[in-house]
Amino acid sequence: MFIWEEAVKIVLEVNNLEAYYGESVILKNVCLNVQQGHIVCLLGRNGVGKSTFLKSVMGLVHTPCGSICLNNEEIIDKPTYFRARAGIGYVPQGRDIFPHMTVEENLQLGLEIKGGRGGIPQELYELFPVLKEMLTRKGGDLSGGQQQQLAIARALAVHPKLLLLDEPTEGIQPSIIKDIGRVILRLKKEGYTILIVEQYLEFILGIADDYYVMDKGAIIAQGLVSAMNKEDIQHKIAI
Numbered sequence: 001m002f003i004w005e006e007a008v009k010i011v012l013e014v015n016n017l018e019a020y021y022g023e024s025v026i027l028k029n030v031c032l033n034v035q036q037g038h039i040v041c042l043l044g045r046n047g048v049g050k051s052t053f054l055k056s057v058m059g060l061v062h063t064p065c066g067s068i069c070l071n072n073e074e075i076i077d078k079p080t081y082f083r084a085r086a087g088i089g090y091v092p093q094g095r096d097i098f099p100h101m102t103v104e105e106n107l108q109l110g111l112e113i114k115g116g117r118g119g120i121p122q123e124l125y126e127l128f129p130v131l132k133e134m135l136t137r138k139g140g141d142l143s144g145g146q147q148q149q150l151a152i153a154r155a156l157a158v159h160p161k162l163l164l165l166d167e168p169t170e171g172i173q174p175s176i177i178k179d180i181g182r183v184i185l186r187l188k189k190e191g192y193t194i195l196i197v198e199q200y201l202e203f204i205l206g207i208a209d210d211y212y213v214m215d216k217g218a219i220i221a222q223g224l225v226s227a228m229n230k231e232d233i234q235h236k237i238a239i
């Protein structure tokens with residue numbers, strides 16, 4: 001009998017990656033895959049190298065060894081703007097909202113990667129109704145949670161093939177954390193592929209498909225979230 005199996009498509013494939021700040025090696029031999037349509041979480045304590053990993057994928061740190069493939073194309077030697085145009089959306093830790101620009105102007109900046117073409121997609125306001133109410137407010141006047149929503153919306157403006165989120169729950173009140181969780185699940189339903197760096201295990205349990213745990217710049221555990229031994233992983237990421 002012939003069984004038709006749909007081929008698994010890997011959007012991001014990282015192999016044997018090393019990253020450095022000056023002479024200091026931060027990432028060692030990191031391998032991590034993100035399958036299309038999946039939500040993948042990279043967990044770990046403070047300072048183990050999670051943000052450095054996302055910055056490496058964006059081309060923001062020195063990565064002399066290894067491989068970073070986006071949809072089977074090697075991008076490790078490509079500049080950051082190329083990676084952004086190739087479809088990687090990045091929401092850094094701290095959000096990087098422009099405080100003196102309005103919410104609308106911040107959203108328009110998200111379109112610049114693709115030459116500013118097309119208007120702001122209306123679905124962004126469905127995902128984040130609060131942004132529509134605050135279009136003329138300055139980014140710097142928004143709460144931390146609202147800024148996080150604005151940063152995610154800005155990255156989504158060009159429909160990225162891969163969305164990188166660096167600690168989306170950091171410093172945010174529980175009700176907004178729930179809203180962000182709901183948005184991520186909706187994006188998953190729409191077929192988005194997302195890699196989230198987190199320290200907050202409970203948040204990712206309800207939303208992620210696959211997890212990796214990092215310690216001292218190396219991957220020390222990985223698997224399906226559905227099969228995760230939560231106590232063991234919590235112990236590995238506890239301070």
Ligand SMILES: Nc1ncnc2c1ncn2[C@@H]1O[C@H](COP(=O)(O)OP(=O)(O)OP(=O)(O)O)[C@@H](O)[C@H]1O
Pocket residue numbers: 021026044045046047048049050051052053093
């Ligand atoms: N610009 C930099 N120059 C030198 N060292 C850095 C720089 N940024 C980070 N580091 C160091 O690299 C290591 C990894 O930092 P990184 O921010 O990637 O960790 P993290 O796991 O994301 O932690 P956190 O959750 O606190 O952001 C840390 O030891 C940190 O001090």
